[in-house]
Amino acid sequence: MKYIEKLAKIDRRIIYLILFLTVLLPYLFKISLPMKPLPEVVQAYREIDRLPAGSVVMISIDYDAASMPEVQPMLYAILRHCFSKDLKIIMLGHWPLGIPLGIAALEDVAKEYGKKYGEDYVFLGYRPGVAAVMINMGKEIRSVFREDYWGTPLDSLPMMRNVHTYDDIAILVGFEAGSTGDYWVQYAQARYNQKIILGGTAVVAPDWYPYLQSRQIVGLIGGLRGAADYENLVHHKALAYYGMTPQAAVHILIVIFIILGNIGYLALRRRK
Amino acid sequence: MKREVPIAITFISGVLLVIAFFIPHEPFGSLEQRFNDWYIIVSGFALILGIDSLLLHHWNKVSRRSKDWFHSLSLIIAFFVTLIWGFYSGIKTGHFLSAQSTFRQYFYMYVFVPLQATMFSLLAFFIASAAYRAFRADRFEAALLLFSAGIVMLGRVPLGNAVAPYMVGLVFLIFAYLLYSDGRKEVDPTRRYLKIGGAVLSLILIYPVGWFFLHYTAQTAGWIMNIPQLAAKRGIFVGIALGGIAMSLRIILGIEKTYLR
Amino acid sequence: MAQVFWTWVAAFLTLAIFSFLYKDNPFYKFAEHIYVGSSAAFWFVYLWYFDIKPKLIDGWRYNTGFEKYILIIPAVLSIFMLMRFIRPLAWLSRWAIAFTVGMAAGLGITAALQGYLVPQIQATFLPLWVSKGSFWHSLGISINNFVLVLGTIVTIFYFYFSKEHKGTLGALSRAGIVFIMVAFGASFGYTVMARISLLIGRVYFLIHDWLHIV
Numbered sequence: 001m002k003y004i005e006k007l008a009k010i011d012r013r014i015i016y017l018i019l020f021l022t023v024l025l026p027y028l029f030k031i032s033l034p035m036k037p038l039p040e041v042v043q044a045y046r047e048i049d050r051l052p053a054g055s056v057v058m059i060s061i062d063y064d065a066a067s068m069p070e071v072q073p074m075l076y077a078i079l080r081h082c083f084s085k086d087l088k089i090i091m092l093g094h095w096p097l098g099i100p101l102g103i104a105a106l107e108d109v110a111k112e113y114g115k116k117y118g119e120d121y122v123f124l125g126y127r128p129g130v131a132a133v134m135i136n137m138g139k140e141i142r143s144v145f146r147e148d149y150w151g152t153p154l155d156s157l158p159m160m161r162n163v164h165t166y167d168d169i170a171i172l173v174g175f176e177a178g179s180t181g182d183y184w185v186q187y188a189q190a191r192y193n194q195k196i197i198l199g200g201t202a203v204v205a206p207d208w209y210p211y212l213q214s215r216q217i218v219g220l221i222g223g224l225r226g227a228a229d230y231e232n233l234v235h236h237k238a239l240a241y242y243g244m245t246p247q248a249a250v251h252i253l254i255v256i257f258i259i260l261g262n263i264g265y266l267a268l269r270r271r272k
Numbered sequence: 273m274k275r276e277v278p279i280a281i282t283f284i285s286g287v288l289l290v291i292a293f294f295i296p297h298e299p300f301g302s303l304e305q306r307f308n309d310w311y312i313i314v315s316g317f318a319l320i321l322g323i324d325s326l327l328l329h330h331w332n333k334v335s336r337r338s339k340d341w342f343h344s345l346s347l348i349i350a351f352f353v354t355l356i357w358g359f360y361s362g363i364k365t366g367h368f369l370s371a372q373s374t375f376r377q378y379f380y381m382y383v384f385v386p387l388q389a390t391m392f393s394l395l396a397f398f399i400a401s402a403a404y405r406a407f408r409a410d411r412f413e414a415a416l417l418l419f420s421a422g423i424v425m426l427g428r429v430p431l432g433n434a435v436a437p438y439m440v441g442l443v444f445l446i447f448a449y450l451l452y453s454d455g456r457k458e459v460d461p462t463r464r465y466l467k468i469g470g471a472v473l474s475l476i477l478i479y480p481v482g483w484f485f486l487h488y489t490a491q492t493a494g495w496i497m498n499i500p501q502l503a504a505k506r507g508i509f510v511g512i513a514l515g516g517i518a519m520s521l522r523i524i525l526g527i528e529k530t531y532l533r
Numbered sequence: 534m535a536q537v538f539w540t541w542v543a544a545f546l547t548l549a550i551f552s553f554l555y556k557d558n559p560f561y562k563f564a565e566h567i568y569v570g571s572s573a574a575f576w577f578v579y580l581w582y583f584d585i586k587p588k589l590i591d592g593w594r595y596n597t598g599f600e601k602y603i604l605i606i607p608a609v610l611s612i613f614m615l616m617r618f619i620r621p622l623a624w625l626s627r628w629a630i631a632f633t634v635g636m637a638a639g640l641g642i643t644a645a646l647q648g649y650l651v652p653q654i655q656a657t658f659l660p661l662w663v664s665k666g667s668f669w670h671s672l673g674i675s676i677n678n679f680v681l682v683l684g685t686i687v688t689i690f691y692f693y694f695s696k697e698h699k700g701t702l703g704a705l706s707r708a709g710i711v712f713i714m715v716a717f718g719a720s721f722g723y724t725v726m727a728r729i730s731l732l733i734g735r736v737y738f739l740i741h742d743w744l745h746i747v
């Protein structure tokens with residue numbers, strides 16, 4: 001019993017070190033493990049996959065660097081999917097501190113696929129007021145964004161000429177780290193019947209399952225696992241996919257921690 | 273003036289939006305759009321309300337040379353460097369976040385992103401430590417929560433199916449040991465045999481339960497997310513939505529005035 | 534060259550924050566204060582580029598007549614908002630706050646009704662017996678539907694505080710707690726997943742971008 005009691009009093013820094021090594025080692029040995037994509041991610045993939053070329057997809061950047069490792073890979077995977085299918089992208093965002101992450105990804109992937117600004121993709125930027133922005137865009141996008149991010153009037157951009165409201169947008173993909181996804185559903189979907197896919201951190205994703213079942217959203221990409229699944233589906237395995245191995249190792253470690261912690265606790269309680 | 277006008281403004285703006293929702297025709301439709309537009313402008317300013325107290329607080333620390341004043345000074349310097357760099361890049365390249373802007377290329381990507389991302393990644397360590405020290409299955413509810421968490425954690429990663437049987441088996445083994453050692457001390461013979469019987473049953477169950485999780489951990493995690501988790505979240509959010517409506521009505525009607533303090 | 538320099542800066546800041554795990558120290562404090570200071574400044578830059586300039590200044594420049602002069606109202610409200618910084622005029626900021634609060638309340642009512650309550654309750658009206666494919670398949674779907682409907686109802690009962698939880702209501706709310714615990718467990722599992730992913734991101738930065746090991 002002595003060992004078990006010692007186990008219960010282990011220094012937290014030893015736990016930190018074990019955690020750090022558990023993340024590091026799978027990377028060093030380059031292990032990757034197969035996974036079957038989750039149905040909610042496959043659903044999102046199919047919704048985008050069946051859009052005819054030239055359809056407009058709106059992407060919203062509602063996260064920042066604090067959740068970049070989870071959400072950024074999703075954004076890359078979806079952008080690759082859209083550009084490979086010749087879909088057009090309008091990007092905007094509601095989280096100012098994350099906006100540059102969105103532009104960086106958009107410029108990267110556009111370059112990869114040889115896409116031209118103004119013809120294949122447009123960046124609108126940010127306006128404060130979340131709900132008000134969403135509602136007014138349902139009436140006329142220009143009432144919120146007279147110009148794009150660089151100050152060019154929207155009508156001078158060829159791909160924006162026929163895009164005025166949500167009616168001209170095939171699917172909206174929200175990348176979320178907070179409650180903005182709920183706003184998208186409650187304003188853009190409920191009022192204007194906009195088709196929505198939500199992708200976001202594993203913290204917010206569980207709250208969206210009710211929307212998925214009520215068909216208020218047509219796809220859900222949650223956490224690193226969701227991102228890895230999407231990378232898998234577009235046959236471009238990258239950060240998220242290879243991150244799933246350390247992820248798996250740490251999940252196992254945490255479950256072991258919970259069990260060991262409880263054994264130590266029980267041992268101490270019995271002693272008393 | 274100081275109290276009545278704000279209450280009137282709240283009432284008018286709130287009621288207008290509700291009316292415009294039910295009667296989206298003129299003049300309400302365009303009024304709603306205009307109010308939304310004003311809201312977009314004004315709410316931007318609300319975002320910076322907290323900043324003055326932040327700067328003031330740290331400036332006081334610096335001027336009084338109180339403990340850690342040096343850090344307060346670095347906060348103030350960081351504030352102005354960011355501000356000036358942002359505007360400088362904006363003037364030079366047309367937009368502070370343009371591809372050529374050094375603000376975006378260097379400050380944002382190599383200072384801001386690492387700081388924010390690392391700050392939040394510390395939580396991984398704290399949650400691991402909490403898993404070890406704080407998550408005690410000492411009541412039925414707590415055990416249920418941890419069990420559901422464990423299955424979801426293992427079911428959502430590769431290797432989950434292969435590992436879960438061992439984890440579940442270990443839990444059953446501990447459970448059997450607890451029942452057995454409790455049973456041995458029991459004086460009442462019926463309870464004694466019930467507990468020892470329970471311990472034996474737990475041992476026997478390890479095999480079928482282990483077999484189940486060997487094949488169905490991932491599916492079980494999916495089922496938890498899509499059925500019971502969904503149901504509870506829906507119930508909770510229906511409650512929150514009802515509460516939100518009640519609160520909004522109280523604000524619009526001027527019953528709730530705490531925001532005017 | 535600049536790239537290398539800035540990567541080292543990023544690595545230094547990353548390690549400075551990680552050093553907190555050993556114990557609180559000046560490096561961590563320094564990094565933390567820089568983070569707070571620069572994110573505060575960020576909001577100012579944003580306010581200018583995404584709010585004041587496009588909405589107010591450009592609006593004033595490019596609009597004419599009524600559309601131009603009506604902008605005075607939001608401009609005045611915005612200035613009122615900043616009056617909070619000037620003690621004797623601080624009460625004016627309440628006008629602006631009242632406007633944003635009223636708007637949020639008005640928007641909130643319709644969103645909760647149309648965006649959550651109606652569609653979510655509608656989606657809970659599921660058939661309790663579904664006949665689709667084989668008997669076992671039908672049974673599976675039917676059980677799932679039943680659990681979903683039951684879970685939603687008992688969770689709502691758990692949060693019904695207007696009456697003491699005794700008798701039938703007590704039984705329902707006890708069933709509610711079972712569902713709530715399973716949901717919290719699932720959310721907790723997902724939260725662990727999220728936090729670990731963030732660490733993975735930072736470790737990858739250190740070994741890939743900085744040290745080039747992988």
